[in-house]
Structure formats: structure tokens, C-alpha cells
Amino acid sequence: GDSKAVVNDTVKVATCNLNQWALAFEVNLANIVESIKVAKKAGCRFRTGPELEITGYGCQDHFLEEDTILHAWESLGQILQSDLTDDILCDLGMPVIHRSVRYNCRVFVLNRKIIAIRPKIFMADDGNYRESRWFTPYNDYDTLQDHVLPLSIAKITGQRSVPFGVMLLACDDATLTSETCEELFTPNSPHILLGLNGADIIANGSGSHHQLRKLDQRLGLIKSATAKGGGCYLYANQQGCDGDRLYYDGCALISVNGQTVAQATQFSVYDTEVVTAVVDLRDIRSYRASIASRGRQAAKANTVPSVNVKFRLTGVMEPPSSPLKEIILKPEEEIAYGPACWMWDYLRRSGGGGFFLPLSGGADSSSTAALVGCMCQLVVKAVKAGDKKVLEDVRKVVREAKYVPKDSKDLANRIFHTTYMGTKNSSKETRDRAKQLANEIGAYHLDISIDSVVEALVALFTTITGKTPKFKVHGGTNNENLALQNIQARLRMVLSYLLAQLLPWVRGREGFLLVLGSANVDEALRGYMTKYDCSSADLNPIGGICKNDLKSFLMWASKNLGYPSLASVVTATPTAELEPLTEDYVQSDEVDMGMSYEELGVYGRLRKVLRCGPLTMFEKLRYAWKHLPVQTVADKVKKFFFYYSINRHKMTVITPSYHAENYSPDDNRYDLRQFLYNARWTRQFGAIAKRVKEYEGQEKKSNL
Numbered sequence: 001g002d003s004k005a006v007v008n009d010t011v012k013v014a015t016c017n018l019n020q021w022a023l024a025f026e027v028n029l030a031n032i033v034e035s036i037k038v039a040k041k042a043g044c045r046f047r048t049g050p051e052l053e054i055t056g057y058g059c060q061d062h063f064l065e066e067d068t069i070l071h072a073w074e075s076l077g078q079i080l081q082s083d084l085t086d087d088i089l090c091d092l093g094m095p096v097i098h099r100s101v102r103y104n105c106r107v108f109v110l111n112r113k114i115i116a117i118r119p120k121i122f123m124a125d126d127g128n129y130r131e132s133r134w135f136t137p138y139n140d141y142d143t144l145q146d147h148v149l150p151l152s153i154a155k156i157t158g159q160r161s162v163p164f165g166v167m168l169l170a171c172d173d174a175t176l177t178s179e180t181c182e183e184l185f186t187p188n189s190p191h192i193l194l195g196l197n198g199a200d201i202i203a204n205g206s207g208s209h210h211q212l213r214k215l216d217q218r219l220g221l222i223k224s225a226t227a228k229g230g231g232c233y234l235y236a237n238q239q240g241c242d243g244d245r246l247y248y249d250g251c252a253l254i255s256v257n258g259q260t261v262a263q264a265t266q267f268s269v270y271d272t273e274v275v276t277a278v279v280d281l282r283d284i285r286s287y288r289a290s291i292a293s294r295g296r297q298a299a300k301a302n303t304v305p306s307v308n309v310k311f312r313l314t315g316v317m318e319p320p321s322s323p324l325k326e327i328i329l330k331p332e333e334e335i336a337y338g339p340a341c342w343m344w345d346y347l348r349r350s351g352g353g354g355f356f357l358p359l360s361g362g363a364d365s366s367s368t369a370a371l372v373g374c375m376c377q378l379v380v381k382a383v384k385a386g387d388k389k390v391l392e393d394v395r396k397v398v399r400e401a402k403y404v405p406k407d408s409k410d411l412a413n414r415i416f417h418t419t420y421m422g423t424k425n426s427s428k429e430t431r432d433r434a435k436q437l438a439n440e441i442g443a444y445h446l447d448i449s450i451d452s453v454v455e456a457l458v459a460l461f462t463t464i465t466g467k468t469p470k471f472k473v474h475g476g477t478n479n480e481n482l483a484l485q486n487i488q489a490r491l492r493m494v495l496s497y498l499l500a501q502l503l504p505w506v507r508g509r510e511g512f513l514l515v516l517g518s519a520n521v522d523e524a525l526r527g528y529m530t531k532y533d534c535s536s537a538d539l540n541p542i543g544g545i546c547k548n549d550l551k552s553f554l555m556w557a558s559k560n561l562g563y564p565s566l567a568s569v570v571t572a573t574p575t576a577e578l579e580p581l582t583e584d585y586v587q588s589d590e591v592d593m594g595m596s597y598e599e600l601g602v603y604g605r606l607r608k609v610l611r612c613g614p615l616t617m618f619e620k621l622r623y624a625w626k627h628l629p630v631q632t633v634a635d636k637v638k639k640f641f642f643y644y645s646i647n648r649h650k651m652t653v654i655t656p657s658y659h660a661e662n663y664s665p666d667d668n669r670y671d672l673r674q675f676l677y678n679a680r681w682t683r684q685f686g687a688i689a690k691r692v693k694e695y696e697g698q699e700k701k702s703n704l
């Protein structure tokens with residue numbers, strides 16, 4: 001520590017959002033370095049960062065490779081060789097192999113040396129997480145082990161081994177420790193025992209993804225970690241798309257005695273964001289001493305081992321940070337900013353030159369278009385604010401070394417391409433809405449008819465078979481009707497990829513376009529999509545969002561993003577426009593599905609979130625839908641499970657979608673189920689039928 005430092009009990013600490021990318025070690029290292037520099041410049045003596053920040057959280061099975069561990073140590077070595085850690089204690093996240101066991105670890109470094117390594121105790125193994133596939137939970141609270149450092153690191157630090165385990169870092173004037181992500185969410189969180197052992201500061205390096213309406217729960221847990229027993233809690237998180245369907249939603253936070261004193265953004269196009277707070281340790285100790293029950297528990301608590309650190313954290317000549325009101329966005333705002341930032345990361349890191357979207361004028365594709373427009377607005381705002389890295393990424397995407405966007409419409413015209421692919425079954429209303437929305441966003445828009453291609457394919461079929469299929473309204477069978485609809489849908493996918501590949505060339509530019517899909521989570525759950533139609537794309541920003549939330553977003557976006565035509569989209573009847581229009585028939589999505597979007601949301605939450613099979617779902621809905629006859633409820637449940645099961649195979653090829661909804665049927669790793677079902681559900685439906693008879697019999701008796 002610095003012997004000339006001012007003697008007081010005030011410490012300045014830093015936490016951060018970092019936009020890491022799995023296995024992109026140089027990108028990750030640059031973000032870590034920048035965050036430490038910002039923290040040091042602000043006068044902080046402690047800095048924490050996200051979970052596994054050196055490798056990126058989402059390496060998945062790459063964690064099983066020795067290369068990943070080797071390159072992580074290389075990055076840490078570069079940090080240790082520089083003056084970055086001079087006079088600042090840094091808490092870094094990386095995988096470590098200890099005694100031939102792989103752990104998810106926090107590595108504490110100070111003054112170019114490793115102070116200690118803290119392995120994660122509780123793994124995240126539900127929902128999107130599979131940590132125990134790659135890491136072993138550490139379960140020894142009582143003793144510290146010696147971790148033998150790699151020779152390459154030992155040469156840099158002059159250390160042969162360092163303490164490994166769960167510990168307190170006992171600095172000259174304060175006690176500091178950490179926990180990792182999931183440990184905050186567990187019933188018996190480590191911070192409870194660590195706080196009872198006197199830890200003044202607890203850091204949490206996290207890799208927590210965005211899900212609609214989830215932030216409030218996370219903030220509550222962070223604040224409660226110090227509300228019951230006092231202390232300063234620092235939460236760090238990744239922010240951005242690090243290589244898959246998840247968007248890590250930042251919101252780095254500092255809480256003192258149950259009150260928030262610093263909060264970073266939830267969504268952003270920036271690569272690093274550091275927030276700091278000044279904390280008076282006397283406030284923590286006074287708060288704790290005033291809680292008699294905490295004192296009794298602390299006096300009897302099991303002792304956690306400690307590591308002495310010759311370093312002073314205090315001495316800052318700044319007033320303590322004041323409590324602030326947390327920013328919690330509305331769901332409509334989360335929908336706007338989360339997928340927009342996810343798409344920007346995907347675009348700039350994929351090497352693509354922009355996006356292509358089949359724009360039908362309906363709610364789903366209009367939502368996707370609005371999200372691209374929102375993305376352009378966020379990017380241009382960052383450029384105008386002077387962010388050089390964002391401007392550098394923009395120039396790479398548009399392939400122009402000196403380009404500076406005038407406004408969001410200027411950027412959209414260069415990177416966003418939309419096409420209305422009409423047929424004789426399309427309406428003037430959807431055609432006009434598509435054109436108007438594209439104009440409001442600034443997209444490069446085409447309005448084409450694909451009738452000649454559809455007719456050519458039908459003619460080819462007739463030549464092959466000697467038969468000509470007809471639509472249902474013209475006397476055709478159900479098979480004919482579906483086949484003629486699917487031809488249109490699949491041709492739109494083929495044309496989308498053709499246009500995505502060649503439109504940049506048509507416009508005299510280089511590169512390729514990423515194709516965007518627009519199927520919502522309810523349609524995926526029901527299977528209301530044609531396999532390999534426009535639901536097949538490179539990525540889908542709305543694939544994890546339900547129809548009702550999308551409608552709310554469209555109304556919000558019509559006012560807040562400057563796209564007024566979206567208001568008329570909300571009031572229009574959802575329709576695929578794949579069947580001929582007649583005087584007495586207009587195709588409707590909800591009629592085709594045999595259930596409403598609102599009902600699908602109910603089924604989805606019961607199936608996934610509440611883990612209901614057919615029988616339990618029926619039992620719950622029998623009470624929730626008391627206004628319906630019990631047989632009607634049974635029929636609705638059976639219809640849902642029938643269509644869900646016969647269409648489940650479509651989830652095996654579903655376009656990678658932004659994860660936003662906790663009842664997502666994404667087959668990739670979130671909703672793990674078979675795709676070949678017994679669609680008759682013999683035992684399950686039989687049990688429902690038996691219950692229906694029992695309940696109807698009871699109703700008859702009660703009416704006598």
C-alpha cells in the first residue's frame with residue numbers, strides 16, 4: 001500500500017459491463033484492459049469484472065479443450081507483465097485446472113502478482129445453462145490449498161504457488177471477498193457466511209442473460225444480499241452477444257446496506273462500461289452492529305479462511321455515493337433495445353454487410369424491421385457521442401473507410417434491405433404498409449410479385465404428375481391447399497437468400513447480407529410455420545417474444561422510434577395471405593391455428609415454466625377457465641398438445657432466435673425434448689377423458 005495515502009475509512013470501487021466474445025481472446029483482453037484503466041483513472045482501488053471474462057462466458061464445449069485454458073493464462077500473463085495492476089486489486093474471471101480438475105474461477109491480482117484463486121461453488125445447470133458439463137463445483141469452505149502456477153506465469157510473478165479455495169482477502173484496512181453469478185441466486189448463498197465473517201466488500205462476477213421482466217428479480221437479490229446483514233456488493237456482468245442466442249444484459253451494480261449507489265446500462269452498443277462508487281466502511285460496520293440478530297449469528301458462524309494482503313483500500317478524499325433509484329425498463333423498451341443490440345453484435349462480428357428482411361406488412365416482420373431501425377438509431381447515437389470503436393465497426397460493415405452516418409435513415413439505407421414478395425393472394429393494405437414502414441426506417445426496399453415463379457413450380461408439378469392441385473376455396477383437398485401455400489412460403493425463403501447474396505452486388509457494393517426471420521415464440525410453440533420457409537433464416541430477433549408483447553412493442557415503437565405506420569399494423573388481422581381472397585373468406589392466423597395467441601401464451605407457460613403435462617394442464621385450466629364447459633377445456637388442451645407434438649420436429653431446424661421468453665420451445669439447448677411424439681397421447685388424453693366424465697357427473701349431481 002501507499003504509506004502517504006490519506007487515513008480514513010472511505011474506499012472507491014469499480015465494476016463493469018464488458019461486451020466479451022467467446023474465444024476472442026484479443027477482444028476480451030482489450031475490454032478488460034480498458035476497464036482497469038478507467039477504474040484506475042477514477043481513483044479506484046478495487047475492480048471486479050464479469051464471469052469468465054478472459055475467455056468469454058459462452059465457450060461451452062471449448063472449455064473442455066486445453067487450448068482454452070492455455071490462452072486464458074496467456075491473457076492473464078499479459079496483464080501481469082504490465083503496470084495495469086499496480087496499486088489496484090483486480091478480480092478477474094477465467095477457467096483454471098487445479099489438481100487435474102477444471103474450475104470456474106475468480107483470480108485476484110495486485111501489483112503484478114496473483115493474490116489468490118477462488119473457485120465457484122454452485123453451478124448454473126438449468127434453463128440455458130450447463131456449467132457442470134464443463135466445470136466441477138468446489139465444496140471445501142474450511143481449508144485453502146496450494147495451486148501450482150503454470151511455469152509461464154511463475155516466471156512473470158516470481159511465485160511458484162498461490163492460495164486456492166473459498167477465502168476472505170484481509171487487506172490492511174478492509175476485508176474483501178467474492179461469489180460468482182449463480183451463487184447469488186441459490187437459497188444458501190455464500191455471501192451469507194462471508195458477510196457473517198466480516199467481509200466488507202463482496203464482488204460478484206456474473207454471466208447473466210436477458211429475459212423479459214427478469215431484471216427486477218436480479219436487483220432484488222443484489223440489494224437483499226446486503227440489506228439483511230450490511231456490506232458493499234459489486235455486481236459485474238457481460239453485455240452483448242458473445243456468440244449464441246443469449247444476450248447478456250449488463251446492468252453492473254453497486255449496492256451498500258441494501259441501497260443501490262451505482263448502476264450501469266442494461267443494453268448498449270459500447271464494448272466497455274465502468275461504474276464506480278465511494279463507500280464509507282464506517283457506514284457498513286455501524287449498520288451491522290445495529291442488527292442484534294446478525295451479531296449473534298456472526299459470533300457463532302463457521303470461520304472462513306483468510307489470506308492477508310498488504311494493501312490499503314481506503315484513503316479516498318471523496319464523499320460517499322448517495323443512493324439512487326434503479327432504472328427498470330418497460331417490457332416494450334426491453335424488446336426494443338435487447339434484440340437491437342444483439343443484432344448489432346452479430347452483424348459486426350459476422351463480417352456481414354447488412355441485413356435482408358422479407359417484409360410482409362404484418363406484425364411480425366414489421367416488428368423485426370422496427371428492431372433494425374432501433375439498432376441503427378442506437379449505433380448513430382453512439383457515433384455522434386464520439387465512440388470511435390462503434391464508428392470503426394460501422395465502417396467495416398458498410399465497407400467504406402471514411403463513412404460517417406448522417407442519421408439513422410442514412411445508415412439503414414446502406415445496411416438494411418427489405419422486399420415485399422407479393423402474390424395474387426396479397427392485399428393492397430399489406431403492400432402499402434410494408435412500403436411505408438421501409439420508407440420511415442430508411443431501408444432499401446423492393447416491391448415484387450412472385451406469381452410467375454409460383455406458377456412455374458405448379459406447372460412443373462403438373463408436367464411430372466399430370467395433376468394440378470387446387471386451393472380449398474376452389475374445391476381442393478386439405479393436402480392440395482397446404483401444398484399450394486407452402487410453395488409460396490418456401491419460394492420466399494429461396495428468393496430471400498438469392499437477394500441477400502446479390503443485392504450488395506446490384507448496388508455496386510461488396511459483402512453479403514444476413515437474412516432475418518420473423519416467426520414469434522407462440523407460432524414456434526404451435527408449429528404454425530412452414531418448414532424451410534421465411535421462418536428459416538440466419539437469425540431471428542423476435543423468435544423468443546410472444547405475439548401480445550410484440551403488439552405492445554409496436555404501439556410503443558410507433559410513438560417512440562418515429563415509425564407511425566406501426567400503429568396500423570397492430571389493428572390489422574394477423575394473416576399469412578397464402579390463400580386466395582374471396583368476398584366471404586379472408587385467411588386468419590388464429591382461425592388457421594384453432595387457438596388464439598393469448599391462449600398459446602397460457603399453454604406455453606404451463607407447459608414449460610410450470611412443467612405441466614396434458615393432464616396437469618387440464619386440471620389447472622379447469623379452474624382458470626371456469627366460464628367454459630369442462631369438455632371444452634379438455635378439447636382445447638388436447639388440441640394444443642396434438643399440434644405441438646406433430647410440429648415439434650420443426651424446432652430442430654428453427655432459426656437461432658434471441659432468447660427473451662421463459663416458455664421458449666427452442667430445441668437447441670433450452671427446451672430439451674424429443675421431436676418424434678406419439679401424437680395420440682393415449683395414456684394422457686385417456687386420463688383427461690376419465691376426469692371429464694367424473695367432473696361432469698359431479699356437476700349433474702350438484703344441479704339436482
